[in-house]
Amino acid sequence: MDYLLDTNHASKLLEGNESLSSRVKNSGSRFGISMSVVGELFFAVYASRRKDENLQQLKGFLEDIIIWDYDITVAEEFGKIQAEQKEKGKPIPSIDAQIAAVARIHNLIVLTTDQHFNVVAGLSVENWL
Helix, strand or coil, rough: EEEEECCCHHHHHCCCCCHHHHHHHCCCCCEEHHHHHHHHHHHHHHHCCCCCHHHHHHHHHHHCEEEEECHHHHHHHHHHHHHHHHHHHHCHHHHHHHHHHHHHHHHCCECCEEEEEEEECCCCCECCC
16 A cells, blocks of 8 residues: 655654654555645744754655655646535645645545545545544
8 A cells, every 4th residue: 555644644754753653664555745745844844943953854754755746647636626625615725635636646545634635535544643
């Protein structure tokens, strides 16, 4: 199985959450993040008080994890998801629709604490926190 970490799960890995780190390490699965999550993680670094330390930690993390691109195919899927959610009357934040699009295109399970991912059709969602 392949997993896409939402920002909340990626942040916990960066913080050294032992139970999550152990589960990821021992799962035998592949884990990655999307470029949208990369942007959110950089925002967290530059909004923090320990920018230099956090930037170094993030760059090391990014060297060791799969980063799924946000390409034209994913962009189209994003548009579909946003339209689907609008039609249902259950819009989700744009950045989360981008994450969902990456997951749907690459058949990834989203690891997140955010409940609104559960309303996106064709998306597998788990919460390991």
